[in-house]
Amino acid sequence: MTTAFDVRTLGSVxxxxxxxxxxxxxxxRIRDQWVDLIEDGVEPDVTIRGTLDRSSLLDDANPAVSAASPEHLAATIATEVTLAGIAGLSGxxxxxHAGGVALDDGRVIALVGPSGRGKTTATQALATTLGYVTDETLAVYPDGTVVPYRKPLSIGKHPETKTPVAASQRGLRDLPDAELRLDAIVVLDRRExxxxxxxxxxxxxxxLNEIVPQTSFLSALSKPLRTLVTTILATGGVRRVVYSEADTLAALVDDMLSAGSIESPQLVDVGVSVGDCGCEAKLNPLGAGETTTESxxxxxxxxxxxxxxxxxxxxxxxLSHNRVTVLDGLGPVLWFAAEDVTEAELVEAALREMPAPPEHVDPAQVVAATVGELIEGGLLVRV
Incomplete structure (x- = not known):
């Protein structure tokens, strides 16, 4: 007899x-792991089948997973349910990729880190006194509103052997009776x-270098960098907490919320693209000259x-391929000027836009070296 149950996963059922x-x-036992998120009477958006018999998956139209043991199946289902919820909020x-805890007034602290960095342990330590929001995936709308995902906590040292455990079974606090809003982004840095x-x-x-790799579907947003940077600035900037034991984090909550604030920079949208669109008026504000006829x-x-x-x-x-690169000095000049131009024209753009180099510096050599770095970094291409 098949057992079926529906769970609220971010914005999806x-x-x-x-x-x-x-x-x-x-x-x-697997159903009980999701007891905190079970929702009745709502039509599901996605159905996931789990089995220990691979032959039962043949000709099945719904997403399905199999495993060699009930324990492995439970962990795999937890992953698939989370991925379905993430996909539902794409764009x-x-x-x-963060744990999350909430203060009584609804302020949320995001605890960011890759798998194995200690998100679940840190979240669990803090959620005995703060509200448990999630231990793995934190969704934030552009206005700062947080979507809770009180998923079973993934307990264990290795991803393939982690066991889902309901938050209520771990004695974690419920969500506060207040709107959840992101107030701090904290990178976990656990050291001995x-x-x-x-x-x-x-x-x-x-x-940015810390946060971008710890995002899902960032490129699906209409303005990914603007959205990310604005979210970071709204919280005062990214904090990093350096610690050894998770039970010391509770004493640092006030510092996480008030550890200064970075100065708000001037932001200018250069443009979004799925490739080098050749939109010269949009992407070449530095006014590089006309392309000369070359061999x-x-x-x-x-x-x-x-x-x-x-x-x-x-x-x-x-932002390219979910990797962020920050260019300073000559880098932006060459990137903007690279509209089917020769290296000589890039040198001309550099001389026009940058301060005059010292007499002993050969501009052509500097440009050649910088162009090489941009090519190696996947930002320019030679055709």
Whole structure:
């Protein structure tokens, strides 16, 4: 007899169907792991089947998973349910690989980190006194509103052996009776032998480098960099907490919420793209000159495919393949000028836009070296 139950997963309802190849006791155990999110009377958006018999998956139209043991199946179902919820919010919310806890007034602290960084342990330690929001995926709308996902906590040291455990079974606090809004983004940095744990404010560049790899479907947002940077600035900047033991984090909550604030930079949207669109009026504000006629053998330089670009004060932030690169100095000049131009024309753009170099410096050599770095970094291409 198949066991089926529906769970609220971020903005979606996911139905889990457990095949009768799973023992009845194990089916009930898996259902109990989701007891905090079970929702009745709502039509599901997605159905996921779980089985210990791979042959039962043949000709099945719904997403399905199989495993060699009930324990592995439970962990795999937890992953699939989470992925379904994330996909349901693709393009609508900023999604962080983060735990989350909430104060009584609804302020939420995001605890960001890759798998194995200690998100679940840190979240569990804090959620004994603060509201449990999530231990893995934090969804934030552009206005700062947080979508709770009180999923079973993933307990264990290795992803393949983690066991889902309902938050209520771990004694974690319920959500406050207040609107949830993101108030702090904290990167977890667990180290050995930290006698005095502390919180530090990161420069925007460092914060972006930490956060971008810990996002899902960032490129699906209409303005991914603008959305991410605005969210970071609204919280005062990315904090990093350096600690050894999770039970020391509760004493640092006030510091997480008030560890200074970075100065708001001037933001200018350069443009979003699925490739080098050649939109010269939009992407070449530096006014590079007309392309001169050269021999067909002369290489030309173009911007390589990218998703989004944002000017932040005098720097240029570029998002490509879910990786962020920050360019300063000569880098933005060459990137903007790279519209099917020769290296000689890039030198001309550099001389026009940058301060005059010292007499002993050869501009052509500097440009050549910088162009090489941009090519190596996947930002320019030679054609």
């Amino acid at each position: 996911v139905r889990v169907e457990l095949h009768d190849s799973v023992d009845e006791t194990d089916r009930e 609508a919310a900023l999604m962080l 032998n930290v006698e005095t744990p502390y919180v530090e404010l990161l420069p925007l560049r460092d914060g 067909d053998s002369t290489p030309l330089y173009q911007r390589k495919d990218y998703r989004d670009a944002l000017s932040v004060d005098d720097s240029l932030v570029i």
